[in-house]
Amino acid sequence: MTSKVEFRALRRVFGRTVALDGLDLTIEPGRLVALLGPSGCGKTTALRCVAGFERPDSGAVLIDGEDVTDVPANKRDAGMVFQSYSLFPNLNARDNVAFGPRVRKVPAAVRRARADELLELVGLPGLAGRYPHQLSGGQQQRVALARALALEPRVLLLDEPLSALDAKVRVALREEIRRLQLDLGITTIFVTHDQEEALSIADQVAVLRDGRLEQAGPPAEVYDRPATPFVAEFVGTMNHLPGRLAGDGKVTVLGQALPVDGPAPSGPEVDVLVRPEAVQVSLSPGADPGSGSGEVVAASFRGSSVRLRLLLDGQEILADVPGHEAARLAPGTRVDVRLVERPVLVAAR
Amino acid sequence: MAAVTGLERPLSPGPARPGRSRAWRAVVFALAGLYFLVPLGASLWYTIHTPTTGVSFAPYAELLTAEGFISSLALSLALALATIALVLLLTLPAMLAVRLFAPGLRPLMEVLCTLPLVVPPITFVAGLSTSLRVGADVLAPTPFWATLIAIQDPGFPVVLVLAYVVLVLPFVYRSLDAGLRTMDVRTLVEAGRNLGASWPQVLLRVVVPNLRSALASASFLTLALVFGEYTVSRLLGYQPFAVWIVTVSGSRGQLSVAVSILSLLLVWLLLLAVSTAFGREKK
Numbered sequence: 295m296t297s298k299v300e301f302r303a304l305r306r307v308f309g310r311t312v313a314l315d316g317l318d319l320t321i322e323p324g325r326l327v328a329l330l331g332p333s334g335c336g337k338t339t340a341l342r343c344v345a346g347f348e349r350p351d352s353g354a355v356l357i358d359g360e361d362v363t364d365v366p367a368n369k370r371d372a373g374m375v376f377q378s379y380s381l382f383p384n385l386n387a388r389d390n391v392a393f394g395p396r397v398r399k400v401p402a403a404v405r406r407a408r409a410d411e412l413l414e415l416v417g418l419p420g421l422a423g424r425y426p427h428q429l430s431g432g433q434q435q436r437v438a439l440a441r442a443l444a445l446e447p448r449v450l451l452l453d454e455p456l457s458a459l460d461a462k463v464r465v466a467l468r469e470e471i472r473r474l475q476l477d478l479g480i481t482t483i484f485v486t487h488d489q490e491e492a493l494s495i496a497d498q499v500a501v502l503r504d505g506r507l508e509q510a511g512p513p514a515e516v517y518d519r520p521a522t523p524f525v526a527e528f529v530g531t532m533n534h535l536p537g538r539l540a541g542d543g544k545v546t547v548l549g550q551a552l553p554v555d556g557p558a559p560s561g562p563e564v565d566v567l568v569r570p571e572a573v574q575v576s577l578s579p580g581a582d583p584g585s586g587s588g589e590v591v592a593a594s595f596r597g598s599s600v601r602l603r604l605l606l607d608g609q610e611i612l613a614d615v616p617g618h619e620a621a622r623l624a625p626g627t628r629v630d631v632r633l634v635e636r637p638v639l640v641a642a643r
Numbered sequence: 644m645a646a647v648t649g650l651e652r653p654l655s656p657g658p659a660r661p662g663r664s665r666a667w668r669a670v671v672f673a674l675a676g677l678y679f680l681v682p683l684g685a686s687l688w689y690t691i692h693t694p695t696t697g698v699s700f701a702p703y704a705e706l707l708t709a710e711g712f713i714s715s716l717a718l719s720l721a722l723a724l725a726t727i728a729l730v731l732l733l734t735l736p737a738m739l740a741v742r743l744f745a746p747g748l749r750p751l752m753e754v755l756c757t758l759p760l761v762v763p764p765i766t767f768v769a770g771l772s773t774s775l776r777v778g779a780d781v782l783a784p785t786p787f788w789a790t791l792i793a794i795q796d797p798g799f800p801v802v803l804v805l806a807y808v809v810l811v812l813p814f815v816y817r818s819l820d821a822g823l824r825t826m827d828v829r830t831l832v833e834a835g836r837n838l839g840a841s842w843p844q845v846l847l848r849v850v851v852p853n854l855r856s857a858l859a860s861a862s863f864l865t866l867a868l869v870f871g872e873y874t875v876s877r878l879l880g881y882q883p884f885a886v887w888i889v890t891v892s893g894s895r896g897q898l899s900v901a902v903s904i905l906s907l908l909l910v911w912l913l914l915l916a917v918s919t920a921f922g923r924e925k926k
Contacts, residue, residue, distance in 0.1 A: 367836040394838035
């Protein structure tokens with residue numbers, strides 16, 4: 295039930311838009327890979343190429359080493375959950391789940407039992423007799439998930455399945471998808487434009503841009519060591535601070551000399567990329583040598599942390615501080631800003 | 644979907660304003676009822692009452708036993724069923740294909756399907772008979788013509804079915820288009836394909852069950868149109884129900900009104916049958 299999926303130089307053009315521009319990606323068996331990117335980056339097209347709804351202009355999709363590019367959609371053996379509600383309106387939840395087995399001529403009793411079992415697995419026992427319009431959005435997507443799993447597919451394809459749901463349901467359902475995926479050990483491709491979603495449940499995050507792979511790796515790696523400025527910008531929040539390259543592989547920013555991570559662009563004037571959580575904020579201006587001095591402009595409460603908007607010499611900086619420290623840092627407070635001593639990414643100005 | 648045709652579900656009641664508004668509704672309802680029922684009642688009375696002999700159902704008895712009643716009715720019914728089957732078989736897959744694979748062709752399809760509406764039936768028949776005449780000379784040696792000749796049957800004029808398919812195209816297209824608009828066709832079809840359904844299975848198990856009311860109204864309109872169609876069948880020399888009515892009633896006043904009432908009743912019964920056949924929609 296668990297398979298390896300490979301994209302090989304996948305290219306797909308719609309009119310003048312290049313949706314996929316030579317995508318190469320290998321997804322190991324049993325992994326959950328999130329295809330992440332802004333709208334129009336080709337992530338959904340890539341998924342649809344695996345499902346067989348889209349035929350690449352060139353390149354190939356391989357499942358377990360077998361080229362499935364020319365296999366029709368109904369013989370792909372890939373279960374899909376769609377972005378919009380896709381349950382058959384004329385069938386109740388049980389019959390929706392049993393649709394695949396019915397097409398495969400599984401005996402009625404067997405497929406009913408299997409459907410009820412799956413509905414229980416996705417947390418909907420007792421709702422088998424409900425019709426789609428009697429179910430909430432979250433329940434509909436759960437049924438769709440059960441339906442996609444009913445044929446025990448080799449690959450599970452999720453096309454932004456949570457985007458139509460409200461925040462709380464979205465978080466609960468994504469945790470559940472992950473739990474289910476780990477239990478079943480099924481290779482899963484999860485398309486999303488929500489970086490938080492991708493980082494929180496995927497084994498691997500593949501960031502796409504303009505139909506090409508920018509970076510693929512474990513969530514922590516993509517977040518901490520973004521391969522390109524685009525990834526740095528797209529995954530999480532990033533401050534752009536003016537810096538100046540020193541000759542010894544260091545960059546001077548806010549009066550601090552920090553080592554440069556990765557290749558540095560030419561030219562002494564550069565942008566230094568710093569995460570909000572790598573910005574340390576303290577009271578008592580002027581005490582620390584090498585600190586920038588500034589003022590808190592705004593604070594937004596984010597639960598466990600508070601995001602501060604600071605102004606330093608006309609430069610805006612975002613900083614995340616623990617919730618308990620925020621009380622001292624009300625808007626208008628003069629503060630010192632220091633960057634955590636860690637290698638930083640540098641981009642051309 | 645039911646809301647589109649308004650066949651299955653009652654309209655939602657407006658804001659409740661008892662008293663005056665209810666009285667108004669009753670008045671409007673009564674007026675509309677009178678508008679329809681008075682002529683009908685008068686016609687009925689005219690057919691069964693003669694000042695000299697009193698009430699008698701003789702005209703109806705005469706009609707039902709008249710030469711050609713059963714045969715013309717059967718012919719119309721068969722033509723209607725064949726037309727419904729053929730037109731749905733043609734349009735539904737075509738409309739689906741255009742929606743899924745060539746959305747750019749939709750305006751063209753719409754214009755083509757609406758065209759029969761603007762061509763007067765008399766022009767249509769003239770064109771048809773001309774083509775049949777010329778076609779006989781030009782196409783005679785081809786297998787196409789041979790097939791046409793082979794399937795010709797005086798008891799069941801295929802040419803009428805073909806003509807009716809063209810005539811009902813605008814109505815069928817509109818009904819199905821309205822039905823298809825109410826569902827996310829692409830996603831449902833893809834979900835079906837993804838779950839292993841072949842194209843015919845997608846059509847029969849996914850699309851058709853969710854298009855019931857649209858299919859019902861398409862069939863309705865086709866049935867009504869075929870039953871009332873006179874020009875084409877008359878000019879091509881066939882005698883389905885509508886032509887028979889005119890022939891049999893001729894100059895006899897009572898009989899011709901009786902036949903109108905009878906055909907009204909018949910069509911109404913048939914529509915009721917179609918409605919029950921498609922109306923088993925799950926709530």
